[in-house]
Amino acid sequence: MQKLDVALAHGELAEASLAALAETLPAADLTPLNRAIDAFDFDAARHAITALQMRYTTEGST
Structure with missing residues (x-):
């Protein structure tokens, strides 16, 4: 997620990182991110990444 966030911060899209997320996370969790990227x-995409990081960091530590 970090590579994707950095790319988005520079107005770029790290397609390989996005594809890796798509293979790893449920599609429903990626909907806000994909909508923001499509627009x-x-x-907004960076905010969606932050939300995903917080969600999966929290879930992973419980």
């Missing part, structure tokens, strides 16, 4: 709203 070229990279700030």
Whole structure:
């Protein structure tokens, strides 16, 4: 997720990182991220990544 976040911060898309997330996470969890990317709203996409990181970090530590 970090590589994707950094790319989005620079107005770029790390397609390999996005594809890896798509293989790893449930599609429903990626919907906000995909919608933001489709709308070229990279700030919203970065917020979606942060939410995913928080969710899976929290779930992984319980």
